[in-house]
Amino acid sequence: MKSLFTILLFCILLGHFNSFAQSTTGNITGKITMVDGQPLASASVTLIELNKNTLTDEQGNYTFNGVAPRTYHLKIQVLAAAEKDLLVKVVAGDTTIVNYQLPKENVQALQEVTIASSVNKFSKKESVYIARLPLKNLENPQVYNSVSKELIQEQMAVDLGSISKNVPGAGIPMIANQGRVTFRSRGFETEPNARNGVAGAAFSSIDPANIERVEAIKGPSATLFGTSVSSSYGGLYNRVTKKPYNGFGGEVAYLGGSWNFNRITWDVNTPVNADKTALFRLNGATSFEKSFQDLGFTNSVSLAPSFSYQITDKLSLLLDVEFGQGKGTSVVRFNPYIGSNKVQSIVDMQFPYNKTFMSNDLAYSTQMLNIFAQLNYKISEKWTSQTIISRARSTINGYITALNGRTDSTIRPQVIVGNTSFIATDLQQNFIGDFKLGTHRNRVVLGLDYYNNSNSFDRVTVNIADVNFIHTPATYRISRFKVDSLSSRGALRIENNGDNTYAVYVSDVFNITDRLLAMASLRVDRYQYKGVYNITTGVTAGGLGAGGIQAGPYGQTALSQKMGLVYEVMKDRVSLFGNYMNGFFNKSGVAADGGHFKPEHANQLEFGVKGDVIDHKLVGTVSYYDIRVQDVLRTDPNDANYSIQDGTQLSKGVEIDLTANPFPGLNIVAGYAYNDSKYTKADASVEGLRPALSGPSKIVNFWISYRLPAGDLQGLGLGFGGNSGNSSYQTNTKTAKVIIPAYTLLDASIFYDQPRYRIGFKVDNLTSEKAWSVRLTPQAPARFIGSMSLKF
Template structure:
């Protein structure tokens, strides 16, 4: 388990060495092949805006293409379906458009008027598309894995492969929430954005300080290594705050064990958010929002060219919000600013610089005792608005900053280099007050204490990879080799203050005196480094079968510096090798059954009774699934069954209960179904169902074996439907209605059953000219319900009403 490195390069130096050395390591024959015949690709592009379709084909192939926007205008593309090189695919898209594709002297291509009205047969052109035209810009078009999706259905994603891959060809369950869905439903947080996704739910109730999930029965968040931003590990500690949804193009969840591409992570899956990127098309948006509980918000999103040629493009997004919440004394104030600049001297090369500032002013809502929420009480359940903190003292004041860059260069249409680096910093002032337990009178707590707390988190990540496409007979390979590095540090300074009087849950008296601070030295300063090497081969055989094989090796070093002045420093080294294997069959009618096996790992600190370091926990998932996406349709149906095990879980040492042994195991089995579709010309539907059976299967305490995992309901169901009234004589008018059902669950650390609940959401919007007006209602009936019980119980969001007006020009 423990081993030392033969050398210790810094993360950035190692990444740059890898990036520069790999091209030189390619065999001569491979380099020659990369410059040979044009690369054939499988296309399944429905008719759509001609400019976007041409842009997509050229970008994916690394092809230099010059197109006059005025010439393309509002023309529609012809469908492109079949196996072609990039010029052939472009000619297919131009069929019946009155335009033709011509090679340029510089080795690229251009579009001009004068083509015959119909040109069904593709023409073969002499120039190989490996030559690049310096002045061409090819931007992240709608529908690409790194760009915004059209509507509510994303067809491509990088989450499952780190390459731009159709979801239909990915042998593992992926769910994507698009920016348009976020705009329509107006979720409160990133967790709420997945309200209409199967197998994903929030860890705690109406919490505004964390992005913490339960995925397929396992906790997932920054603290478990499961949170990613633009493909790189994001945040450090669970309480580093929540991401701003307005700054995102999409949010993705890759379900199940996923260490092949992401290293240390919980077995349930990883959540990846994709930030808004620069665009060459002018983008100008201003919006205002007003809502109940004194909600006021103003936001803006801008993008476009910074020079006439489009070599430099930008994106600038910002938001200011002041609001109260349904819980007394808890605000929801935010300041957010995000910017990005892209330098793209050619279609083959781009460098994107990004920065973000986020300030949150809210409060952590401490979990309520089970005895005043889910258990019988002579006084009834405590009001959902009850605040157990200290008004005027307690707060969550967090400030996050993030900077980074991403560099891409296509040496040819076959070989591409990607390199990115990001830095994250979080500072949180976090005083809080806890009330727990219920006294015999049923009204007062048995524990009441205040805390001083200040957290600091730092993170630096790099990711460098080479993607190489090559055909060997009937097999088209997409090879990916890469290295990523992560450095994270976390410090916390805490103190406890005793409160002599207990808290009355039903008649709170917030006037009490906290004692002198007593330093809490239990939490050491922590820092860690991780380096991972990964290799993956996506093989497409005869256009029918997709085989994905991959392996990864990680080395992790964790350091702890106790702050008690007595305990010695510790340093632990862990290594792990993980892999994945998957198979997909692509039928002509859009059916795509798949099967996969994947692994994950998480380091564990500490030693057993004999002084041996703990091994990392291991996750293994077996999954069988079926997707259905008829060619050219706006439908994606996904269904999957899985078994997911986490082994090496700590359980009590039967010889000495003061120690632990790694004999525990947790197993989750389930069924998930998701549907996203358009019904006719006017209606659309999102529906999701999940059955999850997560329980302890091995433990040294016999009574624990067979127990359900807490905070995991057997059944969840959701559906969101929209109707466009344009066909009924009211163009621009849309209405939506959603229902969310969450079945009963057991408390994670609270004894008792969390009741099931059903809530409804609604939306009405009207688009006219440059304006969009909308009115959203979350929890339409204002239902009071317990959303989850972990160490305490948390109410879910009460009715939220938001009216918005957005101007785009």
């Protein structure tokens, strides 16, 4: 009883103490918004006299509790924006509300921010990565498309190929043997090799569980991104990862479907400290699926932890890790027999659609680790320092397969056995300024970039006996035992190679008037190829350069420029734009006269219109581009053992990208891409023709969904969409053509989305239409997927 009385007395005294404390202290709360009223997450708010700091949450809210009565200075700071000091008077027992809206010129922060909006949720275009500056879409003279996580979730996209369906001109993705995915962009092969704006290549499958959005940046973009990230003259794909936010929450989901598809994903976010300046988020997934074909499977697991820390009101740190491990069998890669004067379609070859010709014990395993660290420091109101370290590693072990045509009815299976490793390191230092010269605003980025690439190969290529693919024996099977027994007779590749790139770049966006902006950018790039070290012979050479000549280690210097103009016909609503951009790729080799080659270049001229009208309900871009590639290597007509560097290629076309929200609940995403590509000066066999593997010349994509915005069934929705492309080529020469037929792939979904849970069901390729990628990989027929997620 005495103990019980003591505890009771303590509780009473504690209650009186809390009441006394509450009556003698006060609270400060408020909301930070951008110029358009949208909430601004992750803004730094500091109570200067107490040296207390916090971050705004996803709704832009912040709170300081238990503050002693007096007048304080409240400092609001967003990187790349002018800081704001406000006087706040705290009264005992009261809550003081202090809201703040950023001024017009500071619409976007340098770091990623979360924008909560119910209007046109599929059109979140603002990005700090496209121009490496806080630049709005309507101010940017470059075209880019953005696929948001909301659209990814609604479409139940479980791989990057499904996400890319929403990018105009992407086409059917090409899946490489390690699960790596490649798209088309303006007639060129393009890979998702950028992550948060810097090099983040992964030579394996990339799980989308950690993706906030995918940005398709169009056109040659070497000026700001270099060749280490920009995978083609058509542009690059940037994977923006999910960042920690100020609050506790998360989601766990299960998806199951056709061909024993099973997938679990998780997303957990929490503040680490009481001030909520240290935040942690963990995303991850594990998947298993059998192939729709007779044999084949994939099995993967990914983990993506991220940590952010607002160290002071001027200094912030972001650490982001991406780890993936997988095992699977190679997809079908068919290289048909090419006879002279033959025009044929993959449909007419009678190549089996549902057969792999391999075995499940011929599997590969991959491991991928990407580390990204970014340190932002506010030097002054006008200048910010951004330091970035990115390191990407991919390893591949096991068996990689291909099917090479020998005659019109036979193939020779080929298996690569062994280990391949890729390591890339990217170090960047950017200084970002936002200041005025007179009355003219300047937004400037000055950057230093170091990129190191190191690759190693320890593998052997084995050729298996020919087999008839039309009348294949029922007992036919290529086993692991058979491949291993033949490996001693295969072609051996044991080598290391690598290169270093040193670059400096500068870009300035200059406001001539409030509506007229000019962009000027320049990059100087020094490339040093270290050569190929043959472990067997102990000799370092350049590998086979142009014409099969040993080029040896070499160095090249390249200049890349970017210029653009934007005129906002209707301020913050409609803008006209034009750009002139450059890209380049280093080329090795020696000409017949002993001279070395220079980098290959491409120049793009583009113009169009961007719009964001009817209170953000209609957002879109219409553009015309003309890309001219020069200094292309082609066979020397006087000596087939060498090359000459005078080849040219043309790629021009029109792109349309639209998202619309005509009325509450209805969302529309649509795109159209027309591309006219051809060799304008090349080897006689292909001159004047469309390059093979460039994809269809006309591609359409659309997605329409409706979700009940109110009522008893609020959150119930339907979605329907599709992708269509005309015929294209796997091979296209004047003597031989392999045609890939036109396709139309339709998808549909139904879902019920509630604050605490979500249920969905989707069918991909409703009509089970047969379609092929540019590598002649058959695409899956109708696939059913159901999902259930719990939110907390």
